[in-house]
Amino acid sequence: MFTEQLADLITKAKGVKEAELVLKNINIINVFSGEIIKGDVAIDSGKIIGIGEYNGKEEIDLEGRYLSPxxxxxxxxxxxxxxxxxxxxxxxxxxxxxxxxxxxxxxxxxxxxxxxxxxxxxxxxxxxxxxxxxxxxxxxxxxxxxxxxxxxxxxxxxxxxxxxxxxxxxxxxxxxxxxxxxxxxxxxxxxxxxxxxxxxxxxxxxxxxxxxxxxxxxxxxxxxxxxxxxxxxxxxxxxxxxxxxxxxxxxxxxxxxxxxxxxxxxxxxxxxxxxxxxxxxxxxxxxxxxxxxxxxxxxxxxxxxxxxxxxxxxxGAIAPGYIADLVVMDNLDDLNILKVFKNGKLVGENNRALFQPEIHLPKNMTDSVNIKDIKLDDIKIPMENRNANIIGVVEDSLVTESIVKEVNVLDGYFDFSDDNIQKIIVAERHLGTGNIGVGLIENFNLKNGSIGSTIGHDSHNIIVIGDNDRDILIAIEELRNIGGGLTIVKDGEILKSLPLEIGGIMTSRPVEETNAVLKEMISLCYEELNVNKNIDPFMTLAFMALPVIPKLKLTDMGLFDVEKFDFVKVCRDV
CATH class of the missing domain: 3.20.20.140 (Metal-dependent hydrolases)
Incomplete structure (x- = not known):
């Protein structure tokens, strides 16, 4: 059988028989020689079989446009x-x-x-x-x-x-x-x-x-x-x-x-x-x-x-024997992509997919928020004095500052004030351990609410920033109710949520729909919660739990000093 298929391919490559598809009149980008060669590309059974002058059962005149792998x-x-x-x-x-x-x-x-x-x-x-x-x-x-x-x-x-x-x-x-x-x-x-x-x-x-x-x-x-x-x-x-x-x-x-x-x-x-x-x-x-x-x-x-x-x-190349994965562009300046072929089949045109995937969502990928009930006492921060180690958000960077500053203390615990210091919590959400890390963060500028997410690199536990405990607890509960995702809370009310049903980090809905909701939520963060407009609220939030990028980060196990490579207390010893 294989020898028959091989003989048929060779015959078509020689031009004796017509190929299934010929892309005609194109400028072919040759990544081997560095040249751009004018000619036709013959395709059969999903592979390129020849470059030169060919006839095909189906022919597409590309009118001098450029063809890339x-x-x-x-x-x-x-x-x-x-x-x-x-x-x-x-x-x-x-x-x-x-x-x-x-x-x-x-x-x-x-x-x-x-x-x-x-x-x-x-x-x-x-x-x-x-x-x-x-x-x-x-x-x-x-x-x-x-x-x-x-x-x-x-x-x-x-x-x-x-x-x-x-x-x-x-x-x-x-x-x-x-x-x-x-x-x-x-x-x-x-x-x-x-x-x-x-x-x-x-x-x-x-x-x-x-x-x-x-x-x-x-x-x-x-x-x-x-x-x-x-x-x-x-x-x-x-x-x-x-x-x-x-x-x-x-x-x-x-x-x-x-x-x-x-x-x-x-x-x-x-x-x-x-x-x-x-x-x-x-x-x-x-x-x-x-x-x-x-x-x-x-x-x-x-x-x-x-x-x-x-x-x-x-x-990776346009040559005989290579898979016919091809991109048609009208120029090499702004790379305006007109058509995309996969295995010789047209699958994209004018920035539009020509295929509709089936939704594949196994039950074991959902219901990924497994937490114990979290109460007010679980997110209190004990303070023996007023000196605190604080995560400092740095604009346009994944690096944070390690800030030491005096904070309000009431009855031996951190007390919220109007000094632009919010509380940040990371709660383990996979195994129901009850682990909760609690810290303080500055330069996020959030007011009158909280935002929360189950996207927290790389372990993707629940992460929430808020300027009051009530809204922090509401955000945590909302993330449990929606099975993971993003949420915004203001003055005790949920403003908007984005469910991410696949592991709490992805969704089977179209990217355009997800993006529309995400854009609305980012605008709400700026307009309703006064979040620092020089940061992306949810992207910044996601990286506050990554304990491999300096200087201070927070995990479900506590506040982590990346430079010391060890945990530190929020309350700093005098």
Whole structure:
């Protein structure tokens, strides 16, 4: 049977028989030679079979437009879109992305192995290839409680999945250097696959050791020195442009003709509004071109480079034998994308998806808020004196300040006042442990209410900020009632909520619907609660629980000083 199919393909490639589809009169971007070649592209059985002059059973005259290989996002957390994989695909495929390398560590922190399986299964419904990097750090640290603990043995069962191609970002770089047994077991398990890095602070011999362990990529570079240090040791560098971290423009100047093949594009975390308004990898390409990268080279970084880095056979180029994942553009300046083909089928046109995925929502992905009843006494902050350690919000940054300031105290407990200091709580919501961390935060500027979320990186516990205890408790209860999501409370009333029924971090509703509600809620934060307009309320809130980014953060286990790498009391010793 195969020899018959092969003979048929060869005959069509020779032009003796008509191909199923021929894209005619196009400027073909050749990522191998760096040329733009005018001609036709013949497609049969989902693959490219020839370039030149061809006739087909179906022919589409593209009238001199440009044809690129489908774009590849080299590192993305689907969960940051707040959408299921199938709804996420509806937004990114019309923007030219036909393949992603996804790290589902967000849903894994909530639902463990079952969460990863959900991502794999839901991705099968759509014309988007989703390759999985299994999460390396669940939980991310030992200073918080997540919904799961994944050891090397837990990951073994998923290695047989054909979409699993490697181990996700190794955030526990201290564990690599210090020879942590669990970390070494995971590295050994994936020794024949790609291992992603996450080690921006490593240098010198420690960096050598990190790379020698088998780690191949880095997406956390924010300086040119970090880029060069890693390039010289053979790492691939992922140029990131997401919603929270925007590094591409800072380091793109390092790219030159000699090192170009070691650079890829990624988004990492991109939120609904940015996906809709900016796009995805097409936005990275445009930024690179504006920074002086030749258009063909920018497209090479979005196609051939990631395909070779991650061993994605048959992807990343327009050539015989390659998969017909193709993007039609009318120019190479603003990358106006007209058509997108996946496996030779038209799946996107004029920024619109031409497919409608089925909703896939297993019961084990819902009802993810498991908390004990939380009362006023549970969120009180004991104060032996008036000196407090306070989290200071920094605008346009995930880093926070460590502030020491006198606060109001009444009967031995923190007492709210009008000094722009609010209470922040993180409540464990996976296992019903009753763990609650309580702290203080400044420069969020919230007044007369509270906002809450079950998106709190990376363990995704309940996180709430408020200027009074009543509204904080109402927000917690509302998050339980809606099964997870976002909520805003003012003067004892719930103003608006956004249910995220999948693990409390995603929804199966369209991205556009989610974005519309999210925009309304952000406006309410500014207009009704007086939140600092120089921050994104819910994005900022989500990162206040991440105990790996300096200086002070809060987990369900308490206030954490990242620089000391230890917990501290809210009340500071005199």
């Amino acid at each position: 489908g774009f590849i996002d080299s590192h993305v957390h689907i969960e940051s879109s707040m959408s299921s994989p199938s709804q996420f695909a509806k937004v990114i495929v019309p923007r030219g992305v036909t393949t992603i390398v996804a790290d589902p560590h967000e849903i894994a922190n909530v639902k463990g192995i079952e969460g990863i399986k959900y991502i794999i299964e839901d991705s099968k419904n759509v014309p988007l290839d989703v390759h999985i990097m299994l999460p390396s750090c669940v939980p991310s640290t030992n200073f918080e409680n997540a919904g799961a603990i994944l050891k090397a043995d837990d990951l073994k069962e998923l290695l047989k999945e054909e979409d699993v191609i490697g181990l996700g970002e190794m955030m526990n770089y201290p564990g690599v250097i210090s020879l942590d047994e669990d970390v070494l077991n995971k590295l050994a398990l994936f020794k024949d696959k790609v291992i992603d890095g996450h080690g921006p602070m490593i240098s010198g011999k420690d960096l050598n050791a990190y790379v020698a362990s088998g780690i191949k990529t880095e997406h956390e570079c924010s300086t040119t020195d970090e880029v060069l240090d890693r390039l010289r040791l053979g790492m691939y560098i992922l140029l990131r442009e997401g919603s929270a971290a925007k590094d591409l423009r800072n380091i793109i100047q390092v790219v030159n003709k000699d090192n170009l093949r070691r650079f890829l594009f990624c988004t990492d975390d991109k939120h609904p509004e940015d996906l809709i308004n900016e796009g995805t990898i097409d936005f990275n390409i445009k930024l690179a071109i504006r920074a002086g990268i030749e258009p063909v080279n920018a497209i090479r970084m979005a196609t051939l480079n990631p395909a070779e880095c991650y061993g994605l056979k048959g992807k």
